[in-house]
Amino acid sequence: MSYELTRRGFLAGAAAAGVTVLGQPWANVAYAADGKIVVRTDEDLQNLDPANRAGPIDVNVILAVGQGLVKFKPGTTEWENDAAAEIKQVSDTLIEFRLKEGLKFTGGYGDLTAEDVKFSFERFKPAADGTKVTYADDWAALDSVEVTGPLTGKIHLKAPSPAVWLIALADGSGVIISKKAFEALGDKFKTTAIGSGPYILKEWVPRDHFTLVANPDYIGEKPAFSEIVGKPITDDKTAQLALQAGEIDFSRIDPAVAKDVEATKGLKVEKLSAIDYVWIGPNIEKKPFDDVRVRQAIRKAIDVPAIIAAAYNGAVDQAFALEAPGLLGHWKDAPRYERDVDGAKALLEEAGLGGGFTTKLTVLNKAVAQATAAVVQANLAEIGIEVEIEALDPGAYWAYGENDASKNLELVLVEYRGKFDPGFQTQWFTSDQIGTWNWQRWSNKDFDALHKQGLVEPDPKKREQIYVDAQKLMDESAAFWWITHNAYTFAFKDWLVPGILPNGNQWQYASFKKA
Amino acid sequence: MNGFWSKGSLARYGASRLATAVLVLVGSIALLCSLTLIVPGDPARILLGARATPELVETFRQQMGLNLPLYERVFVFFKHALQGDLGTDVISGRSVTDMVLAALPNTILLAVSAIGLAVLLGIPIGCYAAVRPGSLLDQVLAVFSVSLVATPSYVVAILLLYFFSVRLGWFPVLGAGEPGHVLDQLHHLILPTIALAVGWIGYIARLVRSSLLEVLSEPYIRTARAYGQPERRVVMKYALKLACIPTVAILGVGIGELMGGAVFVEVIFNRPGLGSLVFDAIRVRNYPVVQGCILIIVAIFVLANLLVDFAYAWLDPRVREALGRTRSGGGV
Numbered sequence: 042m043s044y045e046l047t048r049r050g051f052l053a054g055a056a057a058a059g060v061t062v063l064g065q066p067w068a069n070v071a072y073a074a075d076g077k078i079v080v081r082t083d084e085d086l087q088n089l090d091p092a093n094r095a096g097p098i099d100v101n102v103i104l105a106v107g108q109g110l111v112k113f114k115p116g117t118t119e120w121e122n123d124a125a126a127e128i129k130q131v132s133d134t135l136i137e138f139r140l141k142e143g144l145k146f147t148g149g150y151g152d153l154t155a156e157d158v159k160f161s162f163e164r165f166k167p168a169a170d171g172t173k174v175t176y177a178d179d180w181a182a183l184d185s186v187e188v189t190g191p192l193t194g195k196i197h198l199k200a201p202s203p204a205v206w207l208i209a210l211a212d213g214s215g216v217i218i219s220k221k222a223f224e225a226l227g228d229k230f231k232t233t234a235i236g237s238g239p240y241i242l243k244e245w246v247p248r249d250h251f252t253l254v255a256n257p258d259y260i261g262e263k264p265a266f267s268e269i270v271g272k273p274i275t276d277d278k279t280a281q282l283a284l285q286a287g288e289i290d291f292s293r294i295d296p297a298v299a300k301d302v303e304a305t306k307g308l309k310v311e312k313l314s315a316i317d318y319v320w321i322g323p324n325i326e327k328k329p330f331d332d333v334r335v336r337q338a339i340r341k342a343i344d345v346p347a348i349i350a351a352a353y354n355g356a357v358d359q360a361f362a363l364e365a366p367g368l369l370g371h372w373k374d375a376p377r378y379e380r381d382v383d384g385a386k387a388l389l390e391e392a393g394l395g396g397g398f399t400t401k402l403t404v405l406n407k408a409v410a411q412a413t414a415a416v417v418q419a420n421l422a423e424i425g426i427e428v429e430i431e432a433l434d435p436g437a438y439w440a441y442g443e444n445d446a447s448k449n450l451e452l453v454l455v456e457y458r459g460k461f462d463p464g465f466q467t468q469w470f471t472s473d474q475i476g477t478w479n480w481q482r483w484s485n486k487d488f489d490a491l492h493k494q495g496l497v498e499p500d501p502k503k504r505e506q507i508y509v510d511a512q513k514l515m516d517e518s519a520a521f522w523w524i525t526h527n528a529y530t531f532a533f534k535d536w537l538v539p540g541i542l543p544n545g546n547q548w549q550y551a552s553f554k555k556a
Numbered sequence: 557m558n559g560f561w562s563k564g565s566l567a568r569y570g571a572s573r574l575a576t577a578v579l580v581l582v583g584s585i586a587l588l589c590s591l592t593l594i595v596p597g598d599p600a601r602i603l604l605g606a607r608a609t610p611e612l613v614e615t616f617r618q619q620m621g622l623n624l625p626l627y628e629r630v631f632v633f634f635k636h637a638l639q640g641d642l643g644t645d646v647i648s649g650r651s652v653t654d655m656v657l658a659a660l661p662n663t664i665l666l667a668v669s670a671i672g673l674a675v676l677l678g679i680p681i682g683c684y685a686a687v688r689p690g691s692l693l694d695q696v697l698a699v700f701s702v703s704l705v706a707t708p709s710y711v712v713a714i715l716l717l718y719f720f721s722v723r724l725g726w727f728p729v730l731g732a733g734e735p736g737h738v739l740d741q742l743h744h745l746i747l748p749t750i751a752l753a754v755g756w757i758g759y760i761a762r763l764v765r766s767s768l769l770e771v772l773s774e775p776y777i778r779t780a781r782a783y784g785q786p787e788r789r790v791v792m793k794y795a796l797k798l799a800c801i802p803t804v805a806i807l808g809v810g811i812g813e814l815m816g817g818a819v820f821v822e823v824i825f826n827r828p829g830l831g832s833l834v835f836d837a838i839r840v841r842n843y844p845v846v847q848g849c850i851l852i853i854v855a856i857f858v859l860a861n862l863l864v865d866f867a868y869a870w871l872d873p874r875v876r877e878a879l880g881r882t883r884s885g886g887g888v
Contacts, residue, residue: 275839
């Protein structure tokens with residue numbers, strides 16, 4: 042049989058193929074109808090081992106697949122029982138627990154027992170050769186886990202540690218893994234999530250998607266969606282377009298496009314204030330920043346509301362201290378410094394620097410950071426300080442945390458992610474962090490003592506006062522010019538209610554619900 | 557068979573090009589490895605984040621081979637690469653060879669379809685403009701072509717997505733389509749192909765126009781016309797083949813350009829190809845993955861240039877003759 046391709050035939054064939062392709066039912070709204078949703082993640086999964094996870098993308102899946110003794114109540118920083126039928130703080134250094142009956146690990150790895158709890162938590166202790174897992178610090182207070190029965194045990198702490206509930210037990214480091222699975226899977230454990238939680242990681246196609254499906258053996262409340270597909274999309278603009286085109290149902294978006302997205306039919310936008318801490322600070326050991334008057338002058342000169350308007354499109358609230366609103370230790374009466382150019386000039390004059398000076402501001406080469414730096418540059422020019430902006434890629438920027446490199450910094454813009462316990466935030470400003478993450482090389486013995494005291498103080502009211510006092514010391518130093526605690530903007534289908542913890546980057550997939 | 561296509565000449569030519577290719581591959585990986593020494597920041601620390609313990613950082617340094625001297629890293633990499641092992645992704649523990657092989661078809665499909673589209677549209681536009689030099693149509697096509705060349709692929713990509721995916725809903729935004737579902741994959745391929753090809757359409761059109769104008773003024777074209785050959789035949793049969801030679805020559809370089817452009821296009825369309833793989837790996841300094849990707853990208857580039865050289869000789873008898881004489885020891 043012979044076939045001659047004519048021009049007319051070719052055009053007809055091409056048209057038919059086009060119609061077939063375009064006519065495919067690539068439904069933009071198909072997912073919700075059959076209990077499936079598609080969520081955008083900023084990055085792909087990396088490591089699903091709770092002890093060595095790489096960040097919130099991983100921990101969100103780890104917490105969906107696994108169970109801890111306790112878990113965060115949806116959308117709050119309070120905890121409730123998860124795998125534990127009962128758990129109580131018997132003394133400052135002892136926690137007793139009893140597991141629920143009938144909890145089973147997926148993949149045929151058997152029942153969840155107290156032995157698994159012991160194995161999961163004690164992995165965070167340094168090994169005999171001194172090696173530690175990435176999140177070892179979360180369980181720094183752990184002494185041992187004593188198994189008293191198949192479903193019961195005792196957690197012994199080396200010292201009182203109220204932070205252990207929020208930092209370790211309710212978070213990713215508190216997820217109970219299967220000892221059998223860990224030993225059987227070896228290196229594959231970090232890519233194969235085995236748990237007893239509401240979801241099963243059905244598949245993970247690297248750089249394309251991962252799929253969570255409801256765990257039929259889960260004995261708790263069944264999740265609202267039978268399937269959640271996670272799509273790693275690094276580019277914010279692509280995520281926005283995919284959302285508007287109906288290909289994804291939930292995404293974090295750039296706050297600058299919130300109005301545009303909100304105008305799209307069927308989409309909702311929600312802003313969530315976060316608990317991060319973004320600030321600019323000087324290297325205290327470098328002249329002239331060793332003079333408190335110079336630091337006070339710069340604090341008076343920097344126009345934070347202008348930074349928020351220019352760099353953040355007004356989408357975030359101003360920060361006045363380290364601990365974000367809503368956290369224990371939030372200093373609600375922290376001073377609000379108004380911009381005062383004349384006052385700043387007078388302070389510089391008093392410090393003998395009336396003629397101004399030249400300095401360098403180091404920032405990450407991200408748009409927001411660079412816009413912030415540009416405003417600061419303009420602000421400080423008004424009081425005679427000439428600022429050179431050093432915008433570095435993440436590799437070079439974070440290298441200031443190694444080999445005492447921070448001694449070369451002058452001014453630096455820093456952004457750290459927060460956790461729900463105030464002690465997590467204060468730890469980076471202690472004297473023993475100089476040379477690593479205390480880039481400003483600020484050393485205050487009273488602050489160090491308060492940080493240590495806060496870690497072991499069991500009374501929440503006393504703890505609160507300890508952290509407020511610690512922030513007062515930071516304020517007195519005039520070395521921290523707070524900008525914001527950040528805010529995350531999310532867009533999602535109007536039939537969806539996402540489950541997001543107050544830090545904005547931990548999503549509780551099992552709490553995603555239909556509106 | 558005589559000249560360039562004789563067995564001896566072809567083998568010598570092939571051997572010399574192969575040696576060059578090996579040098580380019582080794583050189584590029586050596587350069588990449590030396591960059592890891594120059595660029596500030598410890599890749600293991602960056603990759604693992606601020607909270608990683610020194611022990612874990614050291615383990616990762618060893619896994620990435622960063623503790624070895626430069627020459628040893630290059631040697632070990634090529635020793636394993638020759639056995640088909642491009643290393644292991646230190647984050648996920650997956651084989652880099654598997655990751656590259658999974659991504660490669662998506663990128664090749666995109667690059668080939670973009671080149672195909674650029675040639676398919678660029679050559680007719682160039683021909684049209686060349687046979688009517690100075691006309692209004694020529695001027696319109698000149699503005700059109702230069703506009704296409706000047707528009708970056710990522711801008712085109714976002715505009716295409718906005719109009720055809722968001723507004724009209726004709727094409728999908730994300731991914732490369734369901735594996736094994738040809739129509740779905742084609743559907744996902746159309747917009748990225750256009751985005752990547754746009755610049756090249758304009759470039760090829762301008763190139764074909766200028767070289768066709770030059771060929772059309774050759775004496776043999778005048779002769780063909782004097783013999784009463786129809787203009788269409790003169791252009792299509794006698795002039796175009798020669799006028800296409802510069803186009804073929806730039807396609808070799810174009811592969812490199814397309815691979816660069818594919819990074820943006822794959823990131824914007826979220827296609828799991830080689831471009832987005834290397835982009836993600838560079839961002840977190842996942843060097844084993846970067847090395848594996850660079851090796852494959854350079855190999856594609858070298859191979860494409862080799863094919864272009866052969867195509868060049870096939871299209872132009874003068875090149876064939878010259879190469880044949882050079883390989884036989886004669887002067888050009």
